[in-house]
Amino acid sequence: MKQIIFNPVILSLILLSGLVYLAIGFHLLNRSQRWAINFEKLYVFLFILTIGGVDIELFSRLNPTALYTIGKTLPSAALQLGIYFGCLLLVYSRWQAHFQKSLNFFANLIINSPFFCLHLFWIFLCSLLSETPGQSLKATLVCLSVTIFFIYIGKDYSWQELFDLLLWSQVAIILLSLYYCLLVPSVGAPPGRSWVGVLSHKNALGSQMAISVMFLYLQSLRVPKYKGLCFLLIGLALFMLQQANSGMSKVLLVILISLLGVIRSIRRLPPRIALSLMGFFLAIGVGTIILLIENAEYIIVEQLGKDLTLTGRTLFWPLIINAINSHPLFGYGYQGFWQPWRGIDNPALPIRSPKLGNFIPTHSHNGFLDIGLDLGWLGLAFFIISLLTTIYYGVLHVIRNPDPESAFPLVILTSLAIVNITETGIATVTPFWIFYVMITARFTMDNISDKFRKNREVRPPLALESPSQFNRSDFW
Numbered sequence: 001m002k003q004i005i006f007n008p009v010i011l012s013l014i015l016l017s018g019l020v021y022l023a024i025g026f027h028l029l030n031r032s033q034r035w036a037i038n039f040e041k042l043y044v045f046l047f048i049l050t051i052g053g054v055d056i057e058l059f060s061r062l063n064p065t066a067l068y069t070i071g072k073t074l075p076s077a078a079l080q081l082g083i084y085f086g087c088l089l090l091v092y093s094r095w096q097a098h099f100q101k102s103l104n105f106f107a108n109l110i111i112n113s114p115f116f117c118l119h120l121f122w123i124f125l126c127s128l129l130s131e132t133p134g135q136s137l138k139a140t141l142v143c144l145s146v147t148i149f150f151i152y153i154g155k156d157y158s159w160q161e162l163f164d165l166l167l168w169s170q171v172a173i174i175l176l177s178l179y180y181c182l183l184v185p186s187v188g189a190p191p192g193r194s195w196v197g198v199l200s201h202k203n204a205l206g207s208q209m210a211i212s213v214m215f216l217y218l219q220s221l222r223v224p225k226y227k228g229l230c231f232l233l234i235g236l237a238l239f240m241l242q243q244a245n246s247g248m249s250k251v252l253l254v255i256l257i258s259l260l261g262v263i264r265s266i267r268r269l270p271p272r273i274a275l276s277l278m279g280f281f282l283a284i285g286v287g288t289i290i291l292l293i294e295n296a297e298y299i300i301v302e303q304l305g306k307d308l309t310l311t312g313r314t315l316f317w318p319l320i321i322n323a324i325n326s327h328p329l330f331g332y333g334y335q336g337f338w339q340p341w342r343g344i345d346n347p348a349l350p351i352r353s354p355k356l357g358n359f360i361p362t363h364s365h366n367g368f369l370d371i372g373l374d375l376g377w378l379g380l381a382f383f384i385i386s387l388l389t390t391i392y393y394g395v396l397h398v399i400r401n402p403d404p405e406s407a408f409p410l411v412i413l414t415s416l417a418i419v420n421i422t423e424t425g426i427a428t429v430t431p432f433w434i435f436y437v438m439i440t441a442r443f444t445m446d447n448i449s450d451k452f453r454k455n456r457e458v459r460p461p462l463a464l465e466s467p468s469q470f471n472r473s474d475f476w
Contacts, residue, residue: 040091041165044153048169051146052208052431054176055187055200064146064429068139070341095152105155105444112444115386120147122379123334130333131347139335143429150434154441162438163405166412167219170212173198174237177205181243195243206249207419208431209241214256214411221404248422251292252415255285259414263398263407275395278410282391282417289421313365313422315353320364323351324372331376335428338362338373363427367420370427383426387417390436393443409439 050059060066067077088095110117123140130136154162177197180188189195194202213234220230241249262281266274324331331337337347340360352358364370372380394409416432419425425432 036091036094040094041161043087043091045165045168045172047149048165048431048434049172051429051434052169052173053200053204054173054198055196056176056180056198059198064142065139067142068135068335070135094156105448108448109151109441109444112447113386113389113440115382115389116440119375119379119382119386120144122375122382126330126332126375126379127334127336129330130336131345132336132339132342133333135339136333136336139428143334146429146434147437150437151441154438155445157438157442159401159403159405159408159442162442163215163218163408166408166435167215170208170215171233173208174212174233174240177240178236181240189243194245195240197240197244202244203246203249203423206241206244206246207252207415207423209237209244210249210253210256211411211415212237213241213253214260215408217260218404218407218411248289248292248419251289252418255288255418256411256414258285259410260407263410266395266398267402269399271396271399274399275392278391278395282414285414285418286421289418316351316361316364317366317369319351319353320366320369320373323347324369324377327376329376329378331372331374331379334374336374337370363424365422365424367424367426367432370424374427386440387413387436390440390443393446394439397443397446409443412436412439 050062051064053063054060061076062080062083066072067080123143127133127136127140157165177188177195177199180198181195182188185191188197195205196202197205199205199208216230216234216237220227241253259281262277266277269277323337332347338361339346339348340362346360348360352360364373368380368384371383375382391410391413394413397409398406400406412432412435416426416436419432426436
């Protein structure tokens with residue numbers, strides 16, 4: 001089949017046909033702004049699924065991280081990039097309309113989220129100092145390109161539109177996973193193993209289902225007439241979470257349900273107290289995960305009679321911390337540590353434990369430690385401060401907005417903080433990373449709008465309104 005496709009005559013005809021369809025699409029979409037917007041939303045939706053780790057053939061091949069995998073051929077990379085740029089070209093009118101305002105936006109992004117921008121700059125700088133600068137720089141360019149794209153999405157889309165995009169992506173994963181688990185079990189539910197659905201691992205499916213439950217619940221409050229459908233999908237998500245058999249995902253679900261109660265309290269509190277309450281809640285959530293990790297051996301071995309220490313994560317972490325201490329400022333470069341293809345030159349070679357048969361993991365099973373390996377302690381500090389700043393904006397957002405979907409940024413940020421204690425999901429292009437980027441960009445736009453509104457606001461000489469008018473009702 002490949003020989004037929006790559007035949008010069010056949011390949012030329014395919015490319016010519018593609019260019020013709022591209023020209024027709026460009027003409028149609030740029031004549032109608034409505035069509036361009038709808039196509040862009042479809043493209044973003046499919047791109048989110050692709051980055052979300054959907055492990056079906058076409059999606060996995062188009063995942064941006066595939067561009068820097070070892071062994072990626074030039075024709076394959078060219079085809080993948082061609083698809084990306086072809087889709088972007090089709091909505092050229094959308095990009096052109098917003099390009100002129102981008103400089104002002106990025107200036108405000110630096111002012112409102114300086115540590116987020118420092119984190120991005122540190123990714124680029126550390127890649128130049130890597131032992132494999134070519135590979136690290138390639139991975140960095142992919143990461144920064146995807147980041148810039150989702151900064152644009154966060155800037156241009158309203159909170160309601162972002163919520164809808166993420167909700168539909170979660171629903172798609174639920175339905176696709178259910179289909180493959182029940183009808184194509186060799187893919188979604190391998191014999192003798194937990195369900196993975198259309199994702200690559202049971203923990204990924206479990207955490208996605210926990211987040212889906214929250215999004216569907218918020219949607220049921222947002223559009224009550226679809227409450228029955230939402231709760232049906234919630235039931236399916238809970239069923240698949242159980243079949244995934246991911247203990248930490250169940251803990252995540254409990255924490256997220258508790259978060260809704262915290263948000264309910266936050267809405268009635270002054271900002272400073274609300275922020276303190278959110279910080280206390282996150283500390284309790286992280287502390288609970290750490291407590292479970294520290295006592296996993298007792299709980300699992302002595303109480304359940306199984307031989308497991310959180311799949312060996314805790315045995316590797318001290319070794320990983322020592323590795324970061326040897327490169328504290330710049331780390332090993334973006335994607336510069338876990339490099340099994342280098343053989344004896346692999347920096348991760350010492351990360352092994354005799355208790356696990358000298359097995360070398362492929363990542364830290366901790367997103368924060370993976371950032372430390374890539375960017376050093378300084379790069380990790382930039383990210384953590386950036387995350388705390390975004391959480392601060394998230395607390396202000398739920399105080400100012402009574403709409404149900406206003407809670408979703410805190411749901412995502414809490415999930416990011418909890419999941420990345422035992423999994424890796426922020427050190428590379430992943431769903432958590434792009435969600436985080438969109439939320440950060442949207443908060444920057446909110447701050448720009450607030451400043452613009454204050455500058456144009458004409459205050460009346462007397463305050464005729466009662467302060468009670470401004471009390472926001474709770475959505476529960």
